[in-house]
Amino acid sequence: MKLAFGCDPNATELKQALIKEAERLGHEVVDFPSGDPIYANTAIAVAKSVAAGEEDRGILLCGTGIGVLSIAANKVPGAYCACVTDIYQAQRAVLSNNANLISMGAQVVGVESAKMFMDEYLSHTFDPKSRSAPKVDRINEYERGTLGTC
Template identity: 45%
Template sequence: MRIAIGGDRAGEGLAGLIAAHLRATTPHTVVDMSHPEDDHPELYSELSERVGLAITHGDFDRGILCCGTGIGVCISANKIPGIRAALTHDTYSAERAALSNDAQIITMGARVIGPELAKSIVDAWLAHSFDPSGPSAGNVAGIEELSRKYSEHHLQTSNF
């Protein structure tokens, strides 16, 4: 599995710790995308876009985003059509993000959870996968339909 990780100024330390943990304990390919190429200070929306597009373009299978609370990167990532990002704060929410929501991205807050809990959250999320014929299939299909509906609507009504 290919995993993109990123953290803004508040979350880059946690993102780096998670990347090191995954490299040491799993066979997954892990790329830390915390810093843009020109290294300018960036908004967490830019970080979320970089990781989210890398997933929608097929370069990565899953992503992990960290900021101070995990909220800003989660909201930003969910603006990208086709992305399902979930704020996780414990192993149960991480498990459900995979099983019930088919979340390709999880987010965490570096000011909210500690490093050992963050590692456990990531491990729980990666240990589970969505069953497209399971009981949550209809909900995920509904989320995808909303994403298509409103991304098409936006494109039709914008002044591009």
């Protein structure tokens, strides 16, 4: 799988640890620069790249994982970023929500936990015939402007 990684300056060390883990697992990595203090810039760049299909999935990191990275990434059409703080969320980000990006906080989760969450997230594939598919379809319809009445 081809993965995009991006972070703000607060999460550079965590990003490097996760990149090493992803490469160890055999994934191809695209490392977006992490020096920009305006972290929304990095989040948007990664989200646009993933949404365009240049990478299969993305991993975004900042201090909390929820702030601007998760919020900014989700402003990009075709980007679906879930903030992950445990194994169950990492699993359900894909299985229930077809998230193509996840975010984590370097000040919230430790390195070993973050590796486990990323590994879990990457080990699943969304089933378009699952019970969750109509829910995900509804979100996609809204985004495309083709949503009928609810």
